[in-house]
Amino acid sequence: DAGITQSPRHKVTETGTPVTLRCHQTENHRYMYWYRQDPGHGLRLIHYSYGVKDTDKGEVSDGYSVSRSKTEDFLLTLESATSSQTSVYFCATGASTGTEAFFGQGTRLTVV
Amino acid sequence: AQTVTQSQPEMSVQEAETVTLSCTYDTSESNYYLFWYKQPPSRQMILVIRQEAYKQQNATENRFSVNFQKAAKSFSLKISDSQLGDTAMYFCAFMKPFNAGNMLTFGGGTRLMVKP
Numbered sequence: 489d490a491g492i493t494q495s496p497r498h499k500v501t502e503t504g505t506p507v508t509l510r511c512h513q514t515e516n517h518r519y520m521y522w523y524r525q526d527p528g529h530g531l532r533l534i535h536y537s538y539g540v541k542d543t544d545k546g547e548v549s550d551g552y553s554v555s556r557s558k559t560e561d562f563l564l565t566l567e568s569a570t571s572s573q574t575s576v577y578f579c580a581t582g583a584s585t586g587t588e589a590f591f592g593q594g595t596r597l598t599v600v
Numbered sequence: 601a602q603t604v605t606q607s608q609p610e611m612s613v614q615e616a617e618t619v620t621l622s623c624t625y626d627t628s629e630s631n632y633y634l635f636w637y638k639q640p641p642s643r644q645m646i647l648v649i650r651q652e653a654y655k656q657q658n659a660t661e662n663r664f665s666v667n668f669q670k671a672a673k674s675f676s677l678k679i680s681d682s683q684l685g686d687t688a689m690y691f692c693a694f695m696k697p698f699n700a701g702n703m704l705t706f707g708g709g710t711r712l713m714v715k716p
Contacts, residue, residue, distance in 0.1 A: 530706035
């Protein structure tokens with residue numbers, strides 16, 4: 489299994505607070521992604537990264553920012569959490585030479 | 601932009617029987633990949649099967665096979681000899697590879713329950 493670790497695994501936070509989710513990989517994959525999973529919507533892309541300090545927006549990027557200062561780490565920040573951001577968040581990675589995506593275990597975030 | 605549609609939110613099947621999950625997609629691309637992912641209650645995303653659009657032969661992985669109809673933009677998953685461990689959410693996904701970062705576009709998912 490690809491070494492992708494998400495932290496925390498579960499988090500409850502209050503509306504209006506900033507939240508940062510971390511994704512750490514040991515595979516040296518070039519691409520990293522953040523998705524959110526909601527019932528009926530499957531997984532939707534929030535942001536992705538081509539490499540260090542090289543990121544771009546996905547389908548549902550409003551209210552989220554990302555940073556990638558090292559190949560192995562990809563951080564997702566909710567600037568000011570809202571109840572609509574209650575979701576399960578998945579990090580994934582991919583090698584530039586392949587087509588398979590490798591997923592972390594997911595983070596369940598609840599905004600109250 | 602690509603869209604992926606799974607029209608069956610929930611399905612059930614008796615153990616040992618065969619079930620087919622439907623997926624349709626919309627794209628103007630000619631070269632792409634299609635995937636089926638399984639998500640059991642553990643929440644882990646598991647790749648079940650992959651199909652390359654330029655290959656006419658349908659992909660097969662043990663009890664899992666696909667019916668890929670490129671002209672119809674259809675990509676169904678057949679599970680033969682269903683087992684209790686097949687109970688999970690199944691997601692169909694599309695990828696336009698090797699440019700723009702290999703992102704996946706997912707369908708809304710089908711919840712499959714295998715009954716003993």
